Amino acid sequence: MSLAVSGLTVRLGGRDVLREVSFSLAPGAFCGLIGGNGSGKTTLLRTILGFQRQAAGRVERPQTAGYVPQKLQIAADMPVRARDLVELGFSSPRFFFPLPSAKRRQRVDEILAATGALGFANQRVGELSGGQFARVLIAHALAGDPRLLLLDEPLANLDLRAAAEIVALLRKLAARGVTILVSAHDMNPLLGAMDHVVYLANGRAASGPVAEVVRTEVLSALYGYHIDVIRVHGRVIVVAGERGVQAHGPEHVVAIP
Amino acid sequence: MFASYLLSGWIVASLVAFAAGFTGFFVVLRRESFAAHALPMAAFPGAAAAALCGVAQWPGLLVAALLGVALLFWLKRGQRRDAATALALVALLGLGALFLSLSGRYANAVYGLLFGQIFASSPADIPPALALAVLVPMALLMFFRPLLLGALSPDFTAGGAKGDVLFLIILALTASFALPVTGALLVFSLMTGPPGAACTLAASPRTGLMLSVVLAVALIWSALALSAATGWPAGFFTGVLAALLFLAARMWRRARQAPQLPGPA
Numbered sequence: 001m002s003l004a005v006s007g008l009t010v011r012l013g014g015r016d017v018l019r020e021v022s023f024s025l026a027p028g029a030f031c032g033l034i035g036g037n038g039s040g041k042t043t044l045l046r047t048i049l050g051f052q053r054q055a056a057g058r059v060e061r062p063q064t065a066g067y068v069p070q071k072l073q074i075a076a077d078m079p080v081r082a083r084d085l086v087e088l089g090f091s092s093p094r095f096f097f098p099l100p101s102a103k104r105r106q107r108v109d110e111i112l113a114a115t116g117a118l119g120f121a122n123q124r125v126g127e128l129s130g131g132q133f134a135r136v137l138i139a140h141a142l143a144g145d146p147r148l149l150l151l152d153e154p155l156a157n158l159d160l161r162a163a164a165e166i167v168a169l170l171r172k173l174a175a176r177g178v179t180i181l182v183s184a185h186d187m188n189p190l191l192g193a194m195d196h197v198v199y200l201a202n203g204r205a206a207s208g209p210v211a212e213v214v215r216t217e218v219l220s221a222l223y224g225y226h227i228d229v230i231r232v233h234g235r236v237i238v239v240a241g242e243r244g245v246q247a248h249g250p251e252h253v254v255a256i257p
Numbered sequence: 258m259f260a261s262y263l264l265s266g267w268i269v270a271s272l273v274a275f276a277a278g279f280t281g282f283f284v285v286l287r288r289e290s291f292a293a294h295a296l297p298m299a300a301f302p303g304a305a306a307a308a309l310c311g312v313a314q315w316p317g318l319l320v321a322a323l324l325g326v327a328l329l330f331w332l333k334r335g336q337r338r339d340a341a342t343a344l345a346l347v348a349l350l351g352l353g354a355l356f357l358s359l360s361g362r363y364a365n366a367v368y369g370l371l372f373g374q375i376f377a378s379s380p381a382d383i384p385p386a387l388a389l390a391v392l393v394p395m396a397l398l399m400f401f402r403p404l405l406l407g408a409l410s411p412d413f414t415a416g417g418a419k420g421d422v423l424f425l426i427i428l429a430l431t432a433s434f435a436l437p438v439t440g441a442l443l444v445f446s447l448m449t450g451p452p453g454a455a456c457t458l459a460a461s462p463r464t465g466l467m468l469s470v471v472l473a474v475a476l477i478w479s480a481l482a483l484s485a486a487t488g489w490p491a492g493f494f495t496g497v498l499a500a501l502l503f504l505a506a507r508m509w510r511r512a513r514q515a516p517q518l519p520g521p522a
Contacts, residue, residue: 069412079465097401
């Protein structure tokens with residue numbers, strides 16, 4: 001197992017943000033962490049990283065984990081180029097910022113090339129487009145050579161093409177054995193790429209292969225409210241059912257005219 | 258260039274500017290200009306209290322500046338931090354004024370503490386300034402990576418407050434040593450003008466830091482030379498040159514960038 005979360009409960013401000021969340025991922029898994037705003041996606045990622053203390057439960061993860069935080073904005077007046085941000089991701093030495101060396105530079109170039117970011121390596125990070133910046137943040141996270149990569153809403157605010165390119169990049173990394181856990185409020189850009197899903201609602205989680213979790217019964221049970229899962233042309237639409245309607249089998253799914 | 262009685266002033270000012278160039282780089286990156294303004298203000302009553310008790314300035318400044326760090330940090334946690342912090346600063350300034358008034362050296366001392374008395378430095382001021390010029394760069398270089406990552410986003414460093422406290426302490430140290438030289442009001446200019454210009458001009462963090470230090474030392478030397486030549490206060494030249502330096506850097510960058518903007522098709 002690359003990542004194993006068991007019975008995880010996290011309390012913030014007297015409220016259980018996560019309640020007994022359990023799931024595990026094999027090395028090289030590509031897992032989507034899906035849930036609405038405030039469903040606890042960021043809290044789960046931060047707890048896995050050890051930034052946030054849990055009230056109960058265990059997290060087992062590889063020593064090295066990369067993290068791409070959400071909603072990161074770096075001002076254009078910061079004298080930090082894409083290659084500098086990647087170099088800052090090197091985990092050793094922990095302190096100081098060693099003088100540039102041919103070896104470090106070559107390693108930075110390799111990571112930039114692997115993430116398709118070599119073309120704008122010398123631009124300030126504050127001047128990059130959303131898609132370019134996402135690549136550089138992934139490159140920064142990869143500099144520590146992690147076996148597990150956690151990404152918090154990396155596709156938010158990206159246009160469709162940039163989002164698809166980032167998903168393809170993450171897929172490539174998963175194929176190399178890096179376990180990917182990527183949060184998103186909309187799972188559609190990840191469909192076809194993710195082989196596993198952790199769905200968060202009401203502080204609880206449903207997890208497993210996509211086809212087993214993203215189903216009307218499972219999500220209805222999770223939300224405690226009738227939810228319809230509609231599949232159209234390979235996309236999934238999750239809609240709340242009418243008030244008072246009980247959860248039924250998939251045969252009751254409403255068809256879109 | 259300077260008469261011998263000006264020499265110690267020149268040495269002390271150079272050492273202080275050297276340290277301020279290092280600290281200022283992180284002040285600008287971490288957007289702590291407000292703290293860089295506030296901490297010298299917090300240190301001011303410490304110097305005033307030292308004057309009242311008739312003891313050396315350094316310890317008073319340092320203790321007061323560190324109390325200022327604790328105060329800033331405590332206020333940061335509250336909701337109305339801007340108003341509360343501003344009022345705390347005003348109260349501290351008023352306290353300093355009271356201490357100085359009680360010490361009976363009001364006018365001269367106020368002028369020195371607020372606007373600086375570079376040429377009043379004596380050889381006895383050199384050892385503390387030297388200690389500052391060694392310790393502050395060493396600490397900042399050691400924590401260069403975590404401080405820089407924290408400046409980019411708190412999410413890179415687990416969002417912990419350790420880096421913040423560490424940096425504010427280094428800032429307090431710089432401010433309290435620089436205060437008697439450039440004055441409470443003008444330490445600020447040394448810690449924002451040259452580093453601001455350096456961040457605008459430099460490509461990478463390493464060159465930014467080096468440029469910040471070079472510009473800070475060049476700034477204080479120019480201010481001293483102009484002051485010696487004109488008889489006007491060095492503090493005036495420090496403040497004005499810092500602002501001009503920043504302005505020139507911004508204009509240079511804008512002029513250099515302009516042709517790269519996509520023109521009409």
